[in-house]
Amino acid sequence: MSEATTLDLEKIEREATDKTLFGFWTYVMTDCVLFASLFATYAVLHGNTFGGPSGHELFKLPYVLTETMILLTSSFTCGLAMLAAQARDKKQVLIWLGVTFLLGASFLGLELSEFHKMVVEGNSWRRSGFLSSYFTLIGTHGLHITFGLIWMAVAGWFTYAKGLTESMRKRLTLLSIFWHFLDVVWIFIFTIVYLYGSLSV
């Protein structure tokens, strides 16, 4: 194959990757709009406690800080997995993906046990407008985390089985965008829901 043809092929492949990345990025941005609507709902309803507990009484900040730090660290280790993929280091990719998965799973576990505790105490989404919007917002984020974890498990398995092919590295890049995005959303959940919530008396 002549050099010119090789270059053309590379260019075409690269453009295809760019298009995939751009398409996925556009999806992620529309997901932001979904979260924005839920944030708006929460902002409007957060005072409507209907005689039930307010965020100030419900939220335990040290617990939430632990969740936040775990998710933040998982975002970082996901970045380390991308750096390993860039260096074509399959073993490192698998290690960091595994660490990210475990951190994400423990974040989800903490969140679910918090939900469980609230529901058992009678403060489920049926209690008040505030709790409905709270569970919808945090639950949607948790659902995204769940799908991210499934995706990560599949991506890890494929990387293990098929190696770091070009298309695998593309998929890992998409996964990393998704995971970092979930951490970005959590910044606002942490600040607006938990920190604002515990300030209001």
Next chain:
Amino acid sequence: MRHKEIAIEEHQLSYGKYIFGFVASVVLTLGSYVAVTKFTGDRNVIIAVISSLAFIQFIVQMLFFLHIGEEKEPRWKQLVMWFMIFIVLLIVGGSIWIMNNLNYRMTPEQMDQYLKSQDSL
């Protein structure tokens, strides 16, 4: 040679950026946590401080984790991002504005009357 150039162009990832982004995010998160738990000042001041810290952390993560600033022209990703920010501000700002305004205009007596008229239906 040419092959190498393409490979370099494809990735601008570096350890430094991720580590900086991570450390900055941890510091900013702890900063807003301490601002809420340790300081007993004016509530509005604390809200302004933690909102700013969240905004800075948003920018840090967009730049260092999502590499938004490293895109080459034409910057389609950034265009979509700005459109998203515009829509988000419309939805959130608009909802809060309209709903607070409704709340303000509807006095408690009117609310009672309204609820009673609903009951009788």
